[in-house]
Amino acid sequence: MRDFAISENSRVQAQLDRLDALSLPQGRLGLETVRDICDRLGNPQRRLPPVLHVAGTNGKGSTCAYLRAILEAQGLVVHAATKPHLVRYNERIRVAGKLISDESLADLLKRVLDAAEDLGPSFFEVTTVATFLAFAETPADACVIETGLGGRLDATNVLENPAVCGIATLGIDHESFLLVPEAGTPEDPLARIAFEKASIAKPGAPLVVQSYAESPLASVLATASHIGAPVALRGRDWWAETAETIEYRDTKGTLSLPLPTLAGAHQADNAALAVAMLRHQSALTITPEAMAEGIRAARWPARLQRLGTGPLTALAGNRTVWLDGGHNPDAGQAIARHFANAAPLHLVMGMLTSKDPSAILAPLAGKLASVSIVPAPGHEAHSPADFAPFTTLPVRSFANVADALAALPPAGDVLIAGSLYLAGDVLRRNDEAPD
Known part of the structure; x- marks a missing residue:
């Protein structure tokens, strides 16, 4: 491995x-x-x-x-x-x-x-x-x-x-x-x-x-x-x-x-x-x-981390962007509990093919405003079609997180999730590498 x-x-x-x-x-x-x-x-x-x-x-x-x-x-x-x-x-x-x-x-x-x-x-x-x-x-x-x-x-x-x-x-x-x-x-x-x-x-x-x-x-x-x-x-x-x-x-x-x-x-x-x-x-x-x-x-990056101002978050406009590397059902439940009383979120997700595509989507049912799928950099990732059975929302595909953020509707906060590899790429592109 x-x-x-x-x-x-x-x-x-x-x-x-x-x-x-x-x-x-x-x-x-x-x-x-x-x-x-x-x-x-x-x-x-x-x-x-x-x-x-x-x-x-x-x-x-x-x-x-x-x-x-x-x-x-x-x-x-x-x-x-x-x-x-x-x-x-x-x-x-x-x-x-x-x-x-x-x-x-x-x-x-x-x-x-x-x-x-x-x-x-x-x-x-x-x-x-x-x-x-x-x-x-x-x-x-x-x-x-x-x-x-x-x-x-x-x-x-x-x-x-x-x-x-x-x-x-x-x-x-x-x-x-x-x-x-x-x-x-x-x-x-x-x-x-x-x-x-x-x-x-x-x-x-x-x-x-x-x-x-x-x-x-x-x-x-x-x-x-x-x-x-x-x-x-x-x-x-x-x-x-x-x-x-x-x-x-x-x-x-x-x-x-x-x-x-x-x-x-x-x-x-x-x-x-x-x-x-x-x-x-x-x-x-x-x-x-x-x-x-x-x-x-204590700080622990990419675990329900609220991203700061940077090149990526600037594309999302005046809204909060959250990042979580969780990729299994237990992580999905923890994310869902955190956002239980929040307004509907825009989910941007990339997930390895070895992971359950419903792990994050299913616990967030009814809490999402849109679903955008991106690759997990450097790894074989699920396609948008793999996620479609687990949401009633249209599943859109983008080449990268930047494109997905730039295409979001004007209102609503954002959650980027599904893979620690994706999370690392997001932190790097937003100039928030752990130190």
């Missing part, structure tokens, strides 16, 4: 070109190769500051954003690894609070690629070890690390002795990878997803989780029990009410915390999970004041 990336730096691009030539050998699943690469490079995963490891279908990136912001509000130096990037690959590796430099990125990728060339590594195996090297070789107080695909077989799962692990919301996504039939795994699809995510748990390390339906919850608990990880379950071991504030409590006491600045009611749940993870680990001391400051300060 490839993950396309480009760079204006020629040294970085040379290594990205080498990465682009890699693919996961047919039928190979497991962590043996990434462990071999780590071993050849001195096992950097064993030389990290306290690690907070996060998995989930939706919300794991936002949870990582809250963790990083809270830790930094405490005055700590933080490494962070998140996925995917939106504009520059450097966004995936934040070293001591700053995006990795082009020079360091080029050097690290070359070191790993040179060391692993004969092993036939994948894109994710190489880039994960490069991230571990960056974090091991630069002093910091903590690491926040997001899984990529699933958890059990994700390259980040070679991590050892994390301070705490967390699981955000669970839903069906990446079915072609996470639901491949395998002996000894749950047959129920959501229980299987839960098994894959919960398998980031490590013996003795707290596994902090949201509340789930009966089948996935049973899978999480059984997986953690088998591994030997104590579970901190929302509604049993910690509680959070998220109306006007976040009213959090656990056995250590209660906290009254502000709602996030990030848009969407679901963000309060992601912030609560971050708080619960910090409350259930013992490697770092975090004050309630830092939690409050971090929750307010």
